[in-house]
Every structure is written in structure tokens, then in C-alpha cells.
Amino acid sequence: MEIVKNREEKVINREVDGFGKDYLGLLLKAYRDEGQSKKISVEQLVDECKTLYVAGQETVNTLLSWMILLLSINQDWQEKARKEVFSVFGRDKTPDADGITRLKLVSILLYSGFMRDVDKDIRLGKFDLPASVQFHIPIMAIHHDPDIWGEDVNLFKPERFSEGIAKATNNNPTAFMPFGMGPHICAGFNFATNEAKITIAMILQRFTFSLSPGYVHSPFPFLAVRPEKGVQVIINAL
């Protein structure tokens, strides 16, 4: 609320002439909506901020941690990825929007699980789901189903995606849904993939890394499946 108040005060004191064009600025505009038509309450404003923070923070951290782990134990892929980054950005150029569309790294690994509430009675395929039932779509189980991905599903094989998701999923493209699906598909999908690509590209430009002998593998399901004890790596400057 302090950040909200600070921003409001700047407008009241005429230090700036609007709430700002970023997400918080748009929320504040809706909160202060004179016409009342799109007005939101202060609780809604705070909830929106919390949602964006929780949805956007842990998920990308987790994705990056698993990518670092996988690239640490698959040095050949780390080298390939670095070559790709060098060929697009060289050693020094900061990744830009144009270049990151040419990087093919992020499809490597996206584990996720999510919960969903039913707010009215619905029929889903052959199931009748009463209102207020909570059901879970086990994205991780779907992402590890050998009928979809093949018997080598548990192997790290990024090249399975090289000819697109339909080919990788034995023509079940909707089986790959790290960001969910349908009207509530992740609102941060593009932001998250761009953020992850830029971060990995900048790390690969500067460092090599390998897994520390102290690493203990303990995937822990909490919103996303995250490394409970972190991912310890040995880093060397290039």
C-alpha cells in the first residue's frame, strides 16, 4: 500500500500528471475511476498485485533453476546453446526483442502444475462436476506420459521439439501446456518466455557452469515443481 500511496501523492502534489502507463498505473486509474464504470476496490487492486507477483515470480525462478540444472549436467547442450547465443548476439550485445525470437532454448523444460475451482455445475467430457469442486489438472503427469511423448519421455531430449510441438507429442499438441490452455491461459506467457530467454542468453554469454557435487535432487511441488534445496552450480567466467 505504501507504493500505491506514494504514487497517488505524486499525482495529488502535481509532481506527475498521471498514474503512469505501467500495470500499477492502470490499476490505480481503475481504482480512482471518476465515472465509476470500471472502478475497482482497493481489495481488488491489492489482489491483482499479489496475483501478478506470485504468478510471475516463483514460476520464472523455477523455470530458470531447472534450465540451469539441465544445462549443467548436459554440457553438450550448454555449448550448443552458447553457440546459438553468440551467433545471434555475439559476446557483448545485450539481447534484444528481435534476437530472442531467433533463440530456440526455452522449450527445453517447463514443469508446472495448477489448481482450478469450478464455480457452477459443469459437464466435462463424461464427468459431471458440481459447483465448488476443486480439481487438479496434472500437467506434470501429462508431460511425462509415454503414450504421448514416447518411451524416452524421461530422457532430456530437447531435439524432440525441433520439428514442432505436434511432432513431439505424437499429434496431441494440446498435451503440451506449461502455461495452461483456454481463456485462462497464463497472462504472462510471452513475458515469461522472453524473460527466461534473455536471462539464459546473458548467463551463457558470460559464464560456463557445471553441477556442484553438493547438489541434492529434491523436486518439491509448490505452485510449480521447484528444487526444494536450490540448484548449486560451479560457475566460471568465460
Ligand code: HEM
Ligand atoms: C515459466 C513461467 C510461467 C509458467 C509456467 C506459468 C504457468 C501458468 C499456468 C499453468 C497458469 C494457469 C492457466 C490456466 O488456468 O489455464 C497461469 C496463469 C496465470 N499466469 Fe502464469 N506462468 C508463468 C509466468 C507468469 C508471469 C511472468 C506472469 C505475470 C507477469 C504470469 C501471470 C499469470 C496470470 C495473471 C495468470 C492467471 C490468468 C487467468 O486466470 O486468466 N505468469 N500461469
